[in-house]
Amino acid sequence: MPEQPPEQRVKNFKEVPFGYTEELAKIESQRCLFCKKPLCIAGCPVEIDIPGFIKLIAEGDYIGAAKKLKETNSLPAVCGRVCPQEDQCEKVCILSKKYEPVAIGNLERFAADYEREAGEIEIPKIEKSTGKKVAIVGSGPAGLTVAGDLIKMGHQVTVFEALHKAGGVLVYGIPEFRLPKAIVQSEVDYLAKLGVEFKTSYVVGMLQTIDDLFASGYHAIFIGTGAGLPNFMKIPGENLNGIYSANEYLTRSNLMKAYSFPENDTPIFSGKNVAVLGGGNTAMDSVRTALRLGADNAYIVYRRSRTEMPARKDEIHHAEQEGVKFDFLTAPIKFHGTEDGWLKSMECIQMKLGEPDESGRRRPVPVEGSNYIMDVDTVIVAIGNSSNPLVPKTTPGLDINKWGNITADPETGQTSRRGVFAGGDIVTGGATVILAAGAGKKAARAIDAYLKTL
Amino acid sequence: MEKAKPGQFVILRIDEPGERIPMSIADLDKKNGILTIVFQEVGKSTAQLGSLKEGDSLADVVGPLGTPTHIEKYGNCVCVGGGIGIAPIHPVAKALKEVGNQVTSIIGARNKELLIMEEESRASCDNLIISTDDGSYGFHGFVTQVLAGILEKGEKVDFVFSVGPVLMMRALARVTLPYKVRTIISLNPIMVDGTGMCGACRVTVGNQTKFACVDGPDFDAHLVDFEELLKRQRMYLKEEKVAMDNFISKMDQSAHHHQSHKPS
Ligand SMILES: Cc1cc2nc3c(=O)[nH]c(=O)nc-3n(C[C@H](O)[C@H](O)[C@H](O)COP(=O)(O)OP(=O)(O)OC[C@H]3O[C@@H](n4cnc5c(N)ncnc54)[C@H](O)[C@@H]3O)c2cc1C
Ligand SMILES: Cc1cc2nc3c(=O)[nH]c(=O)nc-3n(C[C@H](O)[C@H](O)[C@H](O)COP(=O)(O)OP(=O)(O)OC[C@H]3O[C@@H](n4cnc5c(N)ncnc54)[C@H](O)[C@@H]3O)c2cc1C
Ligand code: SF4
């Protein structure tokens, strides 16, 4: 897909790939074999009718293709951009055995963008009102999906969101250059048009608890609060100025638009030598943001090797093109600071891969005496998130596991509390947008069934 | 806000490009739905907040946030408020008194003009002591000296609660430490979300990293790493100056603009 050249794009926050033109989309769609037994569908967590929607693109019915996508995925414009397709639908596409797989994600993005830009998003049929009220806590992909499905079934839906803007990680975490915020906003606006009520700046657990919500007349509640508690390294010097969690760094830059400081009030410290700890999507987003904020040198410091990096291949590739340097098999052990409390350097140790651990990946072990100093003025810790305890702590009888994730039936989202359902990262731990949306779909069905029993 | 308790705070944004700024809840009229905040103009956002007129609105306010101050019957309590910190000790003093404590409040400011909420503070405690740095009103000196005097006299103090500038709270911790008086202070590190999501507000308390917005803002004064807190609060000094200069020149421009439209 055509995209902004690296030397240009590191100077702006605009989206990197331009998206297909109609012509390119047609050409790509014609590569699909429209298999009788399509392997690709099993690779998609929500089982989109992939040959079905691609066929419609090939026939020039782009709006029809978008509708087909929305039968199973409420956020195609988002998933077409951020799904790890190379590990899902495209990985199992029959063509991938010999050639490049069909670019399913790009085609999905094309159809969804076409529909949005044509302004032809039609209001679907809404079932007659059931008189039942559902509260949804958290407005990430899980919460948005549940909201969309339930409102169409005729239930009354209110979404409660702690931040001042709806969208979850899609607005505060994933950067503009990968997922334009206008796309998320149009998804939220669409739901609002269907009648979903959004209550932003509303922290459930502080303002009202789950039990208060029941008392005020909600018949069922969905919890989709995500995995929003940043992990730190817990090594000396970690509270020096210049050391951020990825959540803070990305929230400042995305949600608060610190990249346009001082037009926007929120500042961000944009160092010259930036190291990002971790190897996932969050790490790639942070390191590429640092470059765009003016870093001369931006490093990924990762304790395992390249093959174990969990980030999407596309994003690793984009980061490399943009000049990010990768230090594999390296772990920080200590931060050194200046008199006035600023980060000056990071002490690292070399690692080597030992025996496989529980995750099946070879466990990195430190190489004695290999310490060295890296001069950096900014470090972004992107080693994952745990779940925020606010809702579980204030909801008696809601079971959680040893990592603090809410225990829920994977098929229905049913929790240990009657009428309370949960899905997305708060149940699985940090996962993906499509898994969160998929969990939302299942929960919506289960909630609808539950409401009918009342 | 019906649920708000003493010691909690809100985060507000003035307008769309605005920063999320935390403000303690100074008072709450639950019946009429009125939330009172008291603030000091220290930079761009607070200056802008100060320039708002009656009837203007804010982009958003979220709260209550933070763990409420733990209120119980301790016996003799002293609440110490320095400068703008006088506002947030008011609801705590009131709550402590309500559960049967004997409450002394010590409030202080640089001078008489800067002293706020004298009447409200008097009403929320049993005994009010005022100090000013320049001696223009009340005791001549710092609030911490007043507290030191009380402790030196051997008066029984079971619990101290304090809010104020970090340097004042550090001095206060040093005053009460030898007497082993339980001392709780409310910290104000830089925050962003206020829900435990970002870690901007991390403070070291008893050698452990805590998130002030959810684990606090109240902490045991004798365990807080004040040096680190002071340094972290200064992280954006450069940017804060840019923002303020920008704001001033914008205000000047608009004042100029208005003038040029006045009929001469
Ligand atoms: C930087 C980054 C990059 C990523 N990149 C990708 C990618 O490329 N592809 C991919 O598939 N996945 C990616 N992910 C993962 C993906 O974003 C998540 O798996 C997904 O967003 C989870 O959705 P969710 O609905 O469960 O929760 P979230 O998106 O986390 O949303 C939860 C929402 O709930 C709100 N909330 C929390 N507590 C409360 C409360 N008490 N009251 C009210 N509201 C509350 C939060 O403020 C938040 O808005 C990335 C994640 C991050 C952080
Ligand atoms: C829990 C809590 C309660 C508070 N209660 C009050 C109150 O009742 N009244 C009051 O006047 N002030 C209060 N503050 C401080 C107030 O939030 C800051 O003065 C304000 O954010 C400064 O913004 P500014 O743009 O005017 O100044 P800036 O020029 O941006 O900064 C001036 C100083 O304020 C601090 N500051 C800046 N941004 C933030 C931020 N996002 N969060 C916290 N501190 C910041 C920094 O230490 C900085 O050096 C409280 C802070 C916290 C954390
Ligand atoms: S939602 Fe994701 S996995 Fe499913 S078809 Fe689209 S890109 Fe592939």
Ligand code: SF4
């Ligand atoms: S497996 Fe590949 S070729 Fe076959 S239908 Fe799916 S996308 Fe088309």
Ligand code: FES
């Ligand atoms: S302000 Fe973000 S975690 Fe406390």
